[in-house]
Amino acid sequence: MKDVLKTIDLRKTYKRGKVDVEALRGVNLRIREGEIVVVKGPSGCGKSTLLHILGAMARLTSGKALICGQDIGNMSDHQLAQLRGRNIGFVFQKFNLLPTLTARDNIEVARHIHGVVGDGNDHNLADIAELLRIQDKIDRKPAELSGGEQQRVAIARAVLNRPSILLADEPTGNLDSRNSEIVLNMFRELNRKLRQTIVLVTHNPDLTAYGDRLIEMRDGVIVNDNHF
Amino acid sequence: MNRRLIIAGLVARPVRTAVSIMAVALEVILILTIVGLANGITYDTGRRTEGVGADIMFQAPNSSLLLALNNSSLPVALANKIGEVEGIKAVAPVQIQVNSSSGLEVIYGIEPKTFDQITRGFIWHRGGMFSAADEIVVDDLYARSKGLSIGDPLEILNHRFKVTGVVEHGKGARLYISLKAAQAMTGTANRASLFYIKLNNPDQLNEVVDRMEKAFPGYRILPMKEYTTLMMSNYMSGLDAFIQIVVFIAIFIGVLVIFLSMYTTITERTREIGIFRSLGASKSFIVRLIFEETAAVCLVGVVIGVAGSFLIARGVSAMFPTLLVMITPPWVAKASIFALLSGLIGSLYPALRAASQDPVEAIAYE
Numbered sequence: 001m002k003d004v005l006k007t008i009d010l011r012k013t014y015k016r017g018k019v020d021v022e023a024l025r026g027v028n029l030r031i032r033e034g035e036i037v038v039v040k041g042p043s044g045c046g047k048s049t050l051l052h053i054l055g056a057m058a059r060l061t062s063g064k065a066l067i068c069g070q071d072i073g074n075m076s077d078h079q080l081a082q083l084r085g086r087n088i089g090f091v092f093q094k095f096n097l098l099p100t101l102t103a104r105d106n107i108e109v110a111r112h113i114h115g116v117v118g119d120g121n122d123h124n125l126a127d128i129a130e131l132l133r134i135q136d137k138i139d140r141k142p143a144e145l146s147g148g149e150q151q152r153v154a155i156a157r158a159v160l161n162r163p164s165i166l167l168a169d170e171p172t173g174n175l176d177s178r179n180s181e182i183v184l185n186m187f188r189e190l191n192r193k194l195r196q197t198i199v200l201v202t203h204n205p206d207l208t209a210y211g212d213r214l215i216e217m218r219d220g221v222i223v224n225d226n227h228f
Numbered sequence: 229m230n231r232r233l234i235i236a237g238l239v240a241r242p243v244r245t246a247v248s249i250m251a252v253a254l255e256v257i258l259i260l261t262i263v264g265l266a267n268g269i270t271y272d273t274g275r276r277t278e279g280v281g282a283d284i285m286f287q288a289p290n291s292s293l294l295l296a297l298n299n300s301s302l303p304v305a306l307a308n309k310i311g312e313v314e315g316i317k318a319v320a321p322v323q324i325q326v327n328s329s330s331g332l333e334v335i336y337g338i339e340p341k342t343f344d345q346i347t348r349g350f351i352w353h354r355g356g357m358f359s360a361a362d363e364i365v366v367d368d369l370y371a372r373s374k375g376l377s378i379g380d381p382l383e384i385l386n387h388r389f390k391v392t393g394v395v396e397h398g399k400g401a402r403l404y405i406s407l408k409a410a411q412a413m414t415g416t417a418n419r420a421s422l423f424y425i426k427l428n429n430p431d432q433l434n435e436v437v438d439r440m441e442k443a444f445p446g447y448r449i450l451p452m453k454e455y456t457t458l459m460m461s462n463y464m465s466g467l468d469a470f471i472q473i474v475v476f477i478a479i480f481i482g483v484l485v486i487f488l489s490m491y492t493t494i495t496e497r498t499r500e501i502g503i504f505r506s507l508g509a510s511k512s513f514i515v516r517l518i519f520e521e522t523a524a525v526c527l528v529g530v531v532i533g534v535a536g537s538f539l540i541a542r543g544v545s546a547m548f549p550t551l552l553v554m555i556t557p558p559w560v561a562k563a564s565i566f567a568l569l570s571g572l573i574g575s576l577y578p579a580l581r582a583a584s585q586d587p588v589e590a591i592a593y594e
Contacts, residue, residue, distance in 0.1 A: 055506070057506060057588050057591075077511060078512075081505070081508050081510040081513075084507070085508020088508075092506075098236070105229070105233075108229060109504075112229035
């Protein structure tokens with residue numbers, strides 16, 4: 001299986017006033033197609049920064065990062081945006097749904113940004129809504145949905161364009177244990193049915209059971225990389 | 229989908245949306261009513277001056293086309309010399325005064341006999357010509373707007389007149405007093421502001437003008453057709469400057485309001501922009517979305533503004549029959565374009581600022 005994500009001596013330094021903060025200090029990583037990888041570590045260890053770079057949301061300071069074989073180091077902002085829209089789906093802790101739109105419109109926004117015109121009634125959306133069990137909530141606004149339902153809508157939005165990579169930053173951080181289990185099982189189901197590579201970033205040790213591989217980070221470097 | 233995004237964004241912030249729409253509407257109303265009023269006054273003045281029926285207007289050197297701005301510098305006795313020029317049938321001296329205490333009213337001081345030779349006489353609605361210095365004739369629109377009847381008193385330029393007649397509008401001024409009364413009020417005995425001239429044969433206009441220019445070098449000798457064309461076509465440089473200032477101020481207000489509105493919106497919607505960016509939206513997508521939202525606000529504002537301007541024009545005509553607010557299709561188009569442009573200019577910086585936000589920071593914005 002080919003590598004969909006690869007980093008070589010990846011470094012990221014932030015400027016905080018006059019102080020340089022090294023968030024990533026030489027990360028070497030290869031993630032293969034179809035893997036579910038859990039990235040675990042304490043707060044501030046650099047796992048979210050790594051996720052943002054792997055999702056073409058943040059720029060690296062030095063080293064290399066390849067997404068689907070493409071080196072993002074010298075890409076323009078427009079190229080990064082295109083790469084994000086085509087290859088990557090994001091799921092966030094706070095769901096990040098647009099409160100003024102219905103669940104259906106929130107999901108379709110991803111496709112609209114990607115430039116695909118839908119009639120709001122197509123099979124892909126219906127399939128995904130059914131897979132995530134939100135088909136009967138599709139015309140509700142986020143405020144009318146539970147936290148678990150909101151996160152499932154966010155996942156539907158992330159996978160609608162069938163990206164090859166799904167990146168999730170503390171996806172169960174705002175959910176109770178029952179909804180967390182539902183959401184995590186859905187990640188497994190998506191991985192099985194849509195063959196997506198999934199990277200879950202968390203500090204919750206309970207999530208490790210849902211991955212094929214556990215990467216532990218501390219102080220901006222990978223300290224453990226275990227395949228199950 | 230863009231339409232749904234825009235509508236959702238506008239509906240989610242109803243007060244901000246309403247204020248922005250009203251600001252754009254006010255910008256359009258400001259342009260259309262003030263420009264319409266300025267154009268209406270000059271057009272109406274030109275039309276009424278044309279209605280005098282003269283062939284030539286004779287003014288002192290360096291006089292203004294805005295007749296009311298000229299002082300009374302022509303000796304009335306000059307009328308006799310002008311009358312000697314071959315081809316001239318009648319010469320009527322007129323002294324023009326302006327009363328600005330209740331609107332802008334032009335008063336003609338006339339000699340009824342010579343003025344009638346030019347105009348072929350007034351069309352009388354009621355009453356008759358003044359016969360004393362404290363008597364006044366008014367036109368029907370003025371009488372209607374002030375509710376005047378024959379015998380009513382009328383205070384003009386600190387003088388009390390008695391209305392003796394009401395005539396059909398359209399012959400130069402709205403108020404007429406005797407030339408001697410006008411001269412006495414301004415202390416300019418035997419002086420006039422201009423002469424209206426009637427020719428024996430209007431077809432010989434150019435020849436007569438040539439003769440007059442030779443006989444009276446330096447004076448402004450203007451065929452009436454030329455004068456009315458100038459007045460009705462907004463070729464007047466002073467008026468143009470005034471209109472440009474009004475339009476500039478209106479656009480400036482529009483730019484500021486839209487800027488403030490979109491700037492605060494962008495700050496409020498930082499996380500939303502971060503979400504779009506995380507979904508693969510390019511900078512140009514964000515800029516386009518904000519421009520389209522601004523354009524929607526401006527379009528609604530333009531429609532309300534144009535409709536409001538026509539309503540105001542009708543209201544002004546009903547309340548002040550002597551005022552004409554002239555809203556023309558070219559100015560409706562100009563005001564609409566100006567409003568749209570000011571919206572786009574006002575939203576340019578907020579749009580660029582939104583597009584250049586760091587996606588990671590934007591999505592973490594609380």
